[in-house]
Amino acid sequence: MPDTNWGAVNAPATVLWSAPGKLRDYDELILRENNDPAGWSAGMDPALRLWLVGKADTMALYGEPVVILERHGAWLKVAAVEQKTRLNEQGYPGWAPAAHIVNSPAYLDALKNLPRIVVVKKTAPIYLDEALTQAAGEAPYQTRLPLLRENSGFVEVRLPNGGNGYLAGEDVKAESALTFSRSGIVSEAGKFLGLPYLWAGTASYGFDCSGFTMRLYQSQGITIPRDADEQALAGTAVARQDLLPGALLFFAAKGGVGQIHHVGMYIGDGMMIHSPNSTSTVRVEAMDSGSYGDEYWGARRYSP
Structure with missing residues (x-):
């Protein structure tokens, strides 16, 4: 990926939409910079869920790499490179709030050169300290992050914003250890x-x-x-x-x-x-x- 045209998701999850712009007030929960995908999803009745058909295309997870295809004000058209599709050879396309996409050289370097861990729980807290006491967000199932260091009780990872974070060892698995059964x-x-x-x-x-x-x-x-x-x-x-x-x-x-x-x-x-x-x-x-x-x-x- 060209360094200037790549990014990574810096929210627990972000929806990739068919077009830029907020269409209903309810979606502020998922569109705002410090978004709440769990609350957004849990708060929808069937009618609110059905409304998404034809307007939302896919969802990208925390740390998921994207290629930036187009800019439109506070929105970016991106391609989620790890979601295969014939719609775009670079990855699954859609519009995301620009506030959800970051471009960190440190994260890109880690993606290129380090092994990754995978979240295997429904969600896993992300901490700012080795003692796992200062929670700073969460990563949903199948989030993948570059591994910096592994200890008996935790892993240290590179975060999409270029900083370091920690997850409980029991919440993750080495990507290289994933096998089918x-x-x-x-x-x-x-x-x-x-x-x-x-x-x-x-x-x-x-x-x-x-x-x-x-x-x-x-x-x-x-x-x-x-x-x-x-x-x-x-x-x-x-x-x-x-x-x-x-x-x-x-x-x-x-x-x-x-x-x-x-x-x-x-x-x-x-x-x-x-x-x-x-x-x-x-x-x-x-x-x-x-x-x-x-x-x-x-x-x-x-x-x-």
């Missing part, structure tokens, strides 16, 4: 049962269907595309009779032959876990329940 990915998914659906969500404050599956595979050290229709073209096709836990299940309009509109993850015994829609939560149900039986498109696996 069928039981492991099912266990990771179960952490989020009951979490309300969030259109464009890729964070532990709320997931859409493909944001959920993307982060689950990231937890196993595997990168898959951001959107369901592209996830369906990656990996290897799996016949229905050969399904194993961890395979992704895709559903399409027109009796399963039209446009793909949903993805869930197979967990065994004909069951899937998924984040269905703006009126529901992450849940387990039969892959043939409701309209899903008629709309089944196929399955893919991404592990060896």
Whole structure:
């Protein structure tokens, strides 16, 4: 990434929007510099959540690197480089408040040269001291930060603003240690049962269907595309009779032959876990329940 055109997210999570500008007062919670994605998501009823469709595109996590594509007043059009998409070869595009994006040479250098740790809890406090007493924010699930030093009880990391921070050792895992297992990915998914659906969500404050599956595979050290229709073209096709836990299940309009509109993850015994829609939560149900039986498109696996 050219140094002058890159940045990193300096908020727990930021939404990447289809266009710049605030469209409703409620979103001040997520748009302000010191934002509150947890409160923003938790405070929305189904109607407020449904409003996001077509207006929000994805979500980038704390520390996630971006390429700056365009500037418009207090907004930046960016590409989230670790979210694969055919929409932009540099990463998933969208508009974010400029206050959420920082450009720190120290952080860029750390990204290039240091290993990273990964947050494995739903959220992990970030501290300013080794004793882990001065909390200064939080990092959601699958946040990745450059590792400066590891101790028995904590890790020291480079923060997006160029400073140093600390996380409890039990809250993180080395990125290099992430490996796929069928039981492991099912266990990771179960952490989020009951979490309300969030259109464009890729964070532990709320997931859409493909944001959920993307982060689950990231937890196993595997990168898959951001959107369901592209996830369906990656990996290897799996016949229905050969399904194993961890395979992704895709559903399409027109009796399963039209446009793909949903993805869930197979967990065994004909069951899937998924984040269905703006009126529901992450849940387990039969892959043939409701309209899903008629709309089944196929399955893919991404592990060896």
